[in-house]
Amino acid sequence: MENNKDNNRLEELKKKAILSLGEWKELVMAYPKLIRNAPEYILDALEYWGVEKYSKFGKTLMRFKALSLSDKPDERLIGHEQVQTRLYQSLKTLCKNNSKMILLVGPNGSAKSTLWNALAYALEAYSKTFEGSRYVIEWVFPYNQELSKPMGFFPLDEEGNIINQPKEETFAFMDDEKLERIRCDSSSNPALLYTPEARKKYFGKSKTRLLEDEELSPQSYMIIKELLQVYKTKKQALTTDDPDDVLKLISRHVRIKRVEISRVYQEGIAVIDPNSDPRAFANKERVPYYMRKPGPEILKNIMEKIPELEGPLSKASNGLLIMEDSLESILSFISQFLNDKRKINIYGERYKIDVLLAGSINPEKLSLIKESPEYNRFVSRIDIIHVPYLLEYSKEAQVYKNKMDILRQDYHIAPHTEEIFALFSVMTRLRPIFANKNYEKEYEENKRLFKLKDKLKNISPLQKAKMYDSLEMPKKTMDGKVITPEEQEIIKENIEIIFNEWTHEEGRTYGISYREVDSIIDRALMESHTGFLSPISLMNRLRYIIKTEGQDYPFLQSKQYGIDHYLKLLEQLEEEYFNIVNLEIRDILELNFLEQIVYSLETYILEGLKVIFSEKSIIKNKGGTDITQTFLESREKIIFGRVLDNKEREKLWFKFAGEYDSSRDKIDNIKEIFNFQIKEAQSRIYSEKRNELSHNLDDMIFFIEHEKLESRTDEEKNKIIESVNKLYKKGYNKYSSLELLGYLKSNLDKLVNK
Numbered sequence: 001m002e003n004n005k006d007n008n009r010l011e012e013l014k015k016k017a018i019l020s021l022g023e024w025k026e027l028v029m030a031y032p033k034l035i036r037n038a039p040e041y042i043l044d045a046l047e048y049w050g051v052e053k054y055s056k057f058g059k060t061l062m063r064f065k066a067l068s069l070s071d072k073p074d075e076r077l078i079g080h081e082q083v084q085t086r087l088y089q090s091l092k093t094l095c096k097n098n099s100k101m102i103l104l105v106g107p108n109g110s111a112k113s114t115l116w117n118a119l120a121y122a123l124e125a126y127s128k129t130f131e132g133s134r135y136v137i138e139w140v141f142p143y144n145q146e147l148s149k150p151m152g153f154f155p156l157d158e159e160g161n162i163i164n165q166p167k168e169e170t171f172a173f174m175d176d177e178k179l180e181r182i183r184c185d186s187s188s189n190p191a192l193l194y195t196p197e198a199r200k201k202y203f204g205k206s207k208t209r210l211l212e213d214e215e216l217s218p219q220s221y222m223i224i225k226e227l228l229q230v231y232k233t234k235k236q237a238l239t240t241d242d243p244d245d246v247l248k249l250i251s252r253h254v255r256i257k258r259v260e261i262s263r264v265y266q267e268g269i270a271v272i273d274p275n276s277d278p279r280a281f282a283n284k285e286r287v288p289y290y291m292r293k294p295g296p297e298i299l300k301n302i303m304e305k306i307p308e309l310e311g312p313l314s315k316a317s318n319g320l321l322i323m324e325d326s327l328e329s330i331l332s333f334i335s336q337f338l339n340d341k342r343k344i345n346i347y348g349e350r351y352k353i354d355v356l357l358a359g360s361i362n363p364e365k366l367s368l369i370k371e372s373p374e375y376n377r378f379v380s381r382i383d384i385i386h387v388p389y390l391l392e393y394s395k396e397a398q399v400y401k402n403k404m405d406i407l408r409q410d411y412h413i414a415p416h417t418e419e420i421f422a423l424f425s426v427m428t429r430l431r432p433i434f435a436n437k438n439y440e441k442e443y444e445e446n447k448r449l450f451k452l453k454d455k456l457k458n459i460s461p462l463q464k465a466k467m468y469d470s471l472e473m474p475k476k477t478m479d480g481k482v483i484t485p486e487e488q489e490i491i492k493e494n495i496e497i498i499f500n501e502w503t504h505e506e507g508r509t510y511g512i513s514y515r516e517v518d519s520i521i522d523r524a525l526m527e528s529h530t531g532f533l534s535p536i537s538l539m540n541r542l543r544y545i546i547k548t549e550g551q552d553y554p555f556l557q558s559k560q561y562g563i564d565h566y567l568k569l570l571e572q573l574e575e576e577y578f579n580i581v582n583l584e585i586r587d588i589l590e591l592n593f594l595e596q597i598v599y600s601l602e603t604y605i606l607e608g609l610k611v612i613f614s615e616k617s618i619i620k621n622k623g624g625t626d627i628t629q630t631f632l633e634s635r636e637k638i639i640f641g642r643v644l645d646n647k648e649r650e651k652l653w654f655k656f657a658g659e660y661d662s663s664r665d666k667i668d669n670i671k672e673i674f675n676f677q678i679k680e681a682q683s684r685i686y687s688e689k690r691n692e693l694s695h696n697l698d699d700m701i702f703f704i705e706h707e708k709l710e711s712r713t714d715e716e717k718n719k720i721i722e723s724v725n726k727l728y729k730k731g732y733n734k735y736s737s738l739e740l741l742g743y744l745k746s747n748l749d750k751l752v753n754k
Contacts, residue, residue, distance in 0.1 A: 014130050017258045020170040021251040024135060024190050025202055032206035034133055035191050038318055038356040039094035040208055041134070042119070045126035046088065054081075058496030061085050066122035067115070073402035077118040079395035080111060086385045087115075094356065096209060099338055099381065101357035103327075105366055106387030108554075109513030111399075112360035115387070116322050120261075120269050123320065127261040127268065134268060134318065137184035137193070138255040139223055140171045141296035172255040180296045181255075185309040186217040186351055187268075187317040190256050193220075195243045210354065218349035219306055224250055226302045261319060268319030270312035277330045278312045278321070279344065307346040309353075316355050323359040331374035338381040360387075363509065388507030389429050392469045396422035399514060403521060407533070411525060414534035414736035420577050421517065421538055426468070427461040427569050428555055429511030431502045439501045449494045455481055456491070456498070462572040467495065512555040520545065530735040535577050536743055543570055578747065585744055586682075588726045589696050591689060597639060597681045601670050604635040609653040639677060641684050690748070697745045700724055704738055 013019065013027045028034045036044065049066035061081035068076045077084070083104075090102050104112040126132035171179065189210055191203055199211045227250055261268035272278055295303035312321055323330070334357065337344060343352050361369075369375055390396045400418040407413060433456040434443065443450050458477035459467075466472040473488035483491075491498070524541040525533055546566045550556035556566065585591075608631055611617050619628040633643045644652075659673045671678065686693070699720045703709055709717045727737050 014133075018172060019135070019256040019258075020172040021190065021193065021247075021254040021256060022170070024256040028191070029202055029205075032203060033131075034135070035189060035203055035206045035210060036208045037095070037098060037210040037214060038320065038354050039091050039098050040210070041132075041318070042123065042320065042356060043088070043091040043095060045123050045132060046091070046119075048126055048129070048131055049122065051088075056081075057499040059085075062088055064088075064122075066126070067118040069125055070118065070121040072121075073399075073406075074114055075117045075121040076402075077111060077115050078398045079390045079392060080115070080387065083115065083385055083387050090383045090385065093383075098209075098213070098342065098354075098356065100383045101334055101338065101359060101381060103358075103382045103384050104360040104387045105363060105384050106360075106508065107389065107510075107513060108362055109515040110387045110389050110507075111514075112387050113324060116324070116358060116360065120263050120320065120322075123261045123269065124263065127259075134187075134259055134261065135190055135256050136187045136259050136318075137190055137220065138257050139182040139184070139220070139253055140174070140255045141180045141182075141253060141298060142171050142174055142178055143180065169252050170254070171252055182219075182223070182296075183257075184217055185219050185307075185314050186353055187314075187319075188217050188220060189214065189318065189354070190254075192216040193224075193250075193254065194247065198243060198247070214354050215352040217309070217351060218346070219308065222302055222306055223253075223299065226299055227253060230298055266312070266315040268316065270316035270319075270321050272312050272321065272323045272330075277333055279333055307349045307351075309344075309346055309351055313344065313351075313353050313355065318354050319356070321355050321357050323357070325361055325365065327359060327361055327369060328365065328372075331369065331372055331378045335374060335377035335381055339377065386504075386508060389425075389511050389513065391426055391429060391465075391507050393419070393422040393426040393465055394469050396425055400517065400521075403518060404533075407521075407525065411528075412532035412733045412736060414532060414536075414733075414740070415731040416535050416577065416580055417533055417538060420535040420573060421521075423462070423465060423576065424542065424569065424573050425512045425517060426465045427573065428566070429507045430461045430464050430468075431506055433457060433459055433464065433498055433501065436501050442497055442500070446494055446497060448490050449497060452483075452487055452490065455483055455487070460572055461569060462576055467491075468499070471495065510555065510558050510560075512553075516553050516555055532733065532736050534736050534739060536739055539570060539574055539577070543567070546570070578750065581740060581744065584730065585697075586686060588723050588730075589693065591686055591693065593682055593685045594678070597678050597685075598667065598670060600635045600638045601674055601678070602667065604632070604639060605653070605656055605670065606666065608632050608635065609649060609656070613650060613653045614657075638685075639681050641681070694745070694748055696720075696723065697741050697748075700727070701738060701741050701745070704734055704741075 010027065010030050013023055016023070019027065033044070046064045046066045049064065049069065051065070052063040053060055054063070055061070059082070062085045063081050064084050067084065068078070070076050087102070090100075094100060094102075104115065106112050123132075127134055191199060191206075191211060192214060193216065194202065203211060228246065231249055259267055263269050263271075294300065299306070309317075323334075327334070338357070341352065342355065343350050345351075369378070372378075390399070397418040400422055404413050404418055434440075434453055435457070443453070449456075455477050458479050458481065459474055460478045463474040467474070471492055473492055474483055475488070476482055520538070520541060521533065524537050525531075527541070528537060545553060546556060546563055550563065556563070608619060608628075611619050612628065618626045619631045621627050632649070636643050656669075656673055660669050661672070664672065699709075699712070699716075700723055703720050703724055709720060712720065724737070727740075732740060
């Protein structure tokens with residue numbers, strides 16, 4: 001029964017926006033984690049929404065759901081798991097010793113600002129939960145109230161005595177219009193009102209460094225000192241120096257207010273504009289005495305002397321202060337502030353600010369800063385986290401989709417547009433394998449991988465992008481050399497060695513940025529006469545830019561790569577796009593022939609080769625006639641396009657027998673073991689249907705343009721209409737369908753030879 005009463009009491013306190021100091025103490029004694037410093041709070045916010053861990057390229061990476069909470073694209077981080085992991089590690093260190101600034105360093109458009117925006121949104125959302133509760137001190141003083149008498153408004157009995165007098169006397173719950181209020185200017189944690197001994201006594205379960213490292217603001221110290229003086233001398237309400245008695249009396253004037261983090265009102269988060277120094281806003285000019293507000297009567301002797309911290313340092317106290325691209329002019333502040341244990345002078349008073357400093361800058365600006373005399377002091381007080389461009393094109397495509405989804409409200413976006421552009425973007429950021437002479441030793445130590453040196457050097461940026469994104473291993477080099485399945489497995493097993501070759505360069509120093517992508521997309525749309533965007537129009541726009549406008553796009557100004565390099569990337573990109581739409585049109589026109597080929601393979605292997613090589617017999621029809629040769633040849637022509645000899649047949653049987661996996665059914669085994677042969681058969685049969693394919697494309701174009709098919713039979717009409725509808729269902733409209741079909745028609749020879 002007692003437990004239920006206690007639980008109900010705590011639930012009541014958890015919901016309250018205003019608490020007395022005693023109520024706050026009661027609450028945090030039950031939930032000690034509510035007392036924490038700024039890095040601890042931010043770390044708690046990240047962990048609260050959940051974290052996913054996974055391994056890639058030999059490393060364990062973390063993905064925080066908190067950084068993708070917002071619906072706004074510029075407040076949602078996509079990818080950058082290595083950055084998220086480093087941020088977590090940095091925060092864990094700062095929780096123990098908050099003496100460094102977290103500095104994101106990366107090229108323009110690499111999501112540095114997006115990361116801070118995503119974190120700010122997560123902090124706002126977290127502060128709205130009980131687990132994310134933030135409490136600040138507000139000093140309250142009633143108008144025209146005799147301070148030595150009981151406070152507040154309570155019901156009286158017939159004799160004038162208070163009914164159900166509360167355990168503590170407090171002004172905390174008086175109406176605001178009957179109070180003068182002074183909010184703690186550095187958002188000091190209420191636990192700092194207690195003596196060190198009392199903190200251990202009441203908050204011993206809390207593991208936070210705040211109780212040892214942080215200090216109450218000078219403003220609050222002065223108010224406490226003055227209140228004690230008044231109560232001891234003028235009011236004679238205090239006759240002892242016992243800390244508990246002192247705090248009990250002082251707590252009458254303490255209101256604990258729950259506040260939520262807000263970027264709009266800069267509560268718990270502040271952003272410093274470029275080239276602004278937070279010291280410039282730390283305090284305001286003293287106004288003339290005749291313009292000053294008198295303040296609480298009880299503090300009249302000190303109102304003129306009370307310091308007041310203002311500006312971003314005050315707003316961000318117990319939270320996050322972000323300085324983006326603004327470090328050049330405030331190096332001295334950062335180094336001095338952190339070297340002095342986060343202290344700043346305000347009218348001779350030393351404020352210790354519980355704040356996490358964060359910032360971002362591009363590599364070029366950081367190089368300039370290194371030339372500053374202040375840099376040597378500054379560098380020891382920063383924890384650099386490199387933020388490269390994304391190297392996984394599927395995640396890059398998600399970033400572009402945010403832009404495309406907005407455009408889709410007014411424009412048509414053809415299928416594969418984000419994917420193709422993202423693939424090109426990642427390709428521009430990649431370096432050749434085995435091109436880093438300083439890394440050769442790592443390759444040499446892995447003899448199996450080193451033997452593949454010549455082949456690895458000829459892997460294209462497109463192939464490397466696929467390796468990074470989905471561990472898809474290349475089957476051939478750019479010069480046509482076959483990479484065997486065994487070699488593919490070696491590459492896959494040692495992918496982290498390849499990834500680490502350019503760890504400090506790929507995506508960090510060059511490649512197309514999202515801002516450039518954004519500009520190219522906008523221009524492509526403006527120049528689109530039919531109001532849609534497609535991979536074809538984007539590739540045409542890219543080709544024009546590369547040839548004629550290199551001076552306007554930073555990614556084309558690389559000293560290492562010229563125009564020819566980027567044109568070759570476009571050729572590879574177009575080849576990949578052609579492969580995608582080739583498969584797509586086969587599906588639409590039902591020219592995949594997959595079922596026919598797989599069925600032929602099934603009977604060929606299990607009713608043909610098995611009989612010959614395993615059962616050592618001949619193939620017979622129902623009448624008992626030997627049909628071995630006819631049976632095998634008919635299926636071989638479908639599967640291989642030619643008749644095989646007995647050695648080739650035997651080799652196929654032993655391949656099947658050796659690679660058969662009993663955990664899969666027979667069809668899945670056939671598809672897996674003979675995957676290459678199936679694809680070859682599909683392409684060959686597809687090529688043999690050249691005239692049929694050309695005729696189908698013409699019919700579809702004619703129908704879309706005119707919607708009249710008088711010269712066709714009903715069966716032919718239905719087939720054409722069905723094919724066009726399939727195209728529309730895949731996301732194309734009239735104009736993008738015509739563009740695609742025209743593109744395929746103009747590349748018909750290439751199409752059928754795929």
